[in-house]
Amino acid sequence: MKWNPHTVKKWFIGANALALMAAVGCSNTPASTANTAVSDGKPSSNSNQPYELTYLTTGDQGAKPLQPNDRIIAEINKRLNIKLNVKIVPENAFDKINVAFASGDLPDVVTTQYPSETVSQWVKEGIIIPLNDYLKDTPSLKAKLEDGLKWTAVDGKYYGYPFISQQEKSNYTIQFRQDWLEKLGLQPPKTIEEFYSTLKAVVEKDPDGNGKADTYGFITNKPIAGDALTAFDFVFYAYGLPYGDWAQDEKGNVIPKFEHPAFKKGLTELRKWYSEKLIDPEFIVYDRPLKEQKFFQSKAGFMDGPLFRHVSRIEGSLQQVNPAGKLGYAPPPAGPEGKQGMAFKGKNAFYTSVTKQAKNPQKAAQFIDFLLSKEGRDLLQLGIEGVHYTKQGDKINYNEEERAKDGFSPNGWSHPLAWGNVTWPIDENYLPQTEPRIERALDSVNVASKYIVPNLVNKKTGSEIEFGKAVNEVYNQYFVSLLNGKLDVDKGIAELGQKWRQAGGDKILKEANDELKKK
Known part of the structure; x- marks a missing residue:
């Protein structure tokens, strides 16, 4: 979901298969x-x-x-x-x-x-x-x-x-240090141009006041193993990428998103951010907890991630390190033609x-x-x-x-069987009445849900299931090299398309095209 890993884990695994965790009642x-x-x-x-x-x-x-x-x-x-x-x-x-x-x-x-x-x-x-x-x-x-x-x-x-x-609902948002923006006299950025300027101010104007150039503008984390890196997709949506899964060529055939013109435009923008040290260059080795920790420690001013029930956790953790810290969140920035998007519909x-x-x-x-x-x-x-x-x-x-x-989580949260099988709190619109920032939590969903991007094809095909991890690995490797300038944009995208198809993408595209024709 772009959705919401949490923090406290539970597991019971037996020696041969799975230990019986409960035969209770x-x-x-x-x-x-x-x-x-x-x-x-x-x-x-x-x-x-x-x-x-x-x-x-x-x-x-x-x-x-x-x-x-x-x-x-x-x-x-x-x-x-x-x-x-x-x-x-x-x-x-x-x-x-x-x-x-x-x-x-x-x-x-x-x-x-x-x-x-x-x-x-x-x-x-x-x-x-x-x-x-x-x-x-x-x-x-x-x-x-x-x-x-x-x-x-x-x-x-x-x-x-x-x-x-x-x-229909999302909690995946752009988050930022509201206290820093207030200190710098800035409003939350509404456009890609304003986003760039705000990142630059965070990097250059020492908002944490420590006298050191040790702050990045934007930080994210590596994808879950087997997934494609999508943390920067909000930039591609701003430049006109219409779908969350695929794109189409002039004849209406399904093509990879990175072959849509919006990808090249967005990548060009992102390379500028990267070259000016507005993006933390080590993001590809961070997991989500480490990313958040760096945000709490004033190492970055903006990050992507889920909110809703995480509003209290993230702001509370921020204020443990920085008592005056404030968490802000906002819609994704709009592109030159006013287009916006953040999360895409799940499959x-x-x-x-x-x-x-x-x-x-x-x-x-x-x-x-x-x-x-x-x-x-x-x-x-x-x-x-x-x-x-x-x-x-x-x-x-x-x-x-x-x-x-009976195993209920504290502060009004739920029984162990409540989530992780047939629903999540966001889909039930569930927050306990004890939630200290309940209005902001609900508002974060309202904001994020307006910018869910549709898919071109509703379901994953058999080939996508079979070859998805392989093609995602190819994409991630090339994306990082394209972002950091090690590859020329045009040659790199062309080579990515070739390697992606060789890894099973050609079969994926054929089945995706067949599925699209059924609509």
């Missing part, structure tokens, strides 16, 4: 009904018999670990008549899920990465099953699949719920499916539906009324002592 289940009764592979007709359901999912780095005897799990068990076992791997650690599947240790329900070669293989081999027959009993799941996600069906069959973030998703291991697939589908439903969201976000919170009109009073016993 089971102490509330009578011993006589602790196991699922099956006959000939089918669930028992005894409707009072709890169905033992194992859920394997990726976690959310901002969550606490699940706790023994978790009362939220017990409440889910009671409401769905199941005995839930949860296995959690680190956020984005999809390889750990693949290890479990390769060992034959299949859960009933799994959340993994989509689209991916793995999911495609699971579909072909029948490891995950179609959900169509169970949609009549899963209204929330049915509504979400049939409202905008029909294109994810395979031959008319839904093999999982794909949670694709950053469709990657978390994919939650029922596996062939499920002896009661209907119950497994109903569990997915519960995670998506308002009832489920209320339970995972707030807890049990009278235990984890109370209400006085519209005001929610959080019982932090009781919430901590």
Whole structure:
């Protein structure tokens, strides 16, 4: 999502595959009904018999670990008549899920990465099953699949719920030291020209007052492994790049974004910034925490990144180092023709499916539906009324002592199962009432969401899944050399196009063109 890694991590990985992180709430289940009764592979007709359901999912780095005897799990068990076992791997650690599947240790329900070669293989081999027959009993799941996600069906069959973030909402913004701009008598830049001038002032006018030329204008970080570097795309959008994924030539054929005229114009601008030391030259080795740390330490005046629930964290961390520090954020700068863009619509998703291991697939589908439903969201976000919170009109009073016993994150944040599988806080528009900068957090989403760039092709093709990492690696290497002036612009872009196609880009373009013709 361009979206929001957080800071506190949780993971449990076993020696052979994945350790059981939680089989909680089971102490509330009578011993006589602790196991699922099956006959000939089918669930028992005894409707009072709890169905033992194992859920394997990726976690959310901002969550606490699940706790023994978790009362939220017990409440889910009671409401769905199941005995839930949860296995959690680190956020984005999809390889750990693949290890479990390769060992034959299949859960009933799994959340993994989509689209991916793995999911495609699971579909072909029948490891995950179609959900169509169970949609009549899963209204929330049915509504979400049939409202905008029909294109994810395979031959008319839904093999999982794909949670694709950053469709209508974004929190990806340009952030800056508002206190520095005030000190320099500057307004937040609205155009590329003003952006350049402001970066130059940050570098040359010593806004931190330490008498040293040790401040860069803009800082970013390297992409996640396998992804393309997109931190500078806001400059290309300003110069007229129309889509977030591809571009088109004069005949309407799909071409790589870097072959659109806007790329050369934007790159020329960026090379000027780089040559004048307005961009931190070491960005390609920074991860996001290190980038933020340098921002807090007054090493840069501007950075890109997510806000929303990060507003309080980022400004709070800034003020720990600089008590007078102020976090500012603004729309991306407009280009010569007034064009702007920041984030692009996402194509990657978390994919939650029922596996062939499920002896009661209907119950497994109903569990997915519960995670998506308002009832489920209320339970995972707030807890049990009278235990984890109370209400006085519209005001929610959080019982932090009781919430901590069940793994809720502090200050009104949610249960470990709330995020990282079927939704994120931004998509639920969820912030606890305890959020100290709630109005700015919500406003940051309103600002960022106005500048989401559409895609030319809605879905990733098979070739893009297969060769995406390889072509992205080629792009990243060439982009850095083009940015720092080691390659001539025209020759470098031409060579990039050749190497990119050799790495699988020719196959990607063919399938993308075929997909575009279906629209």
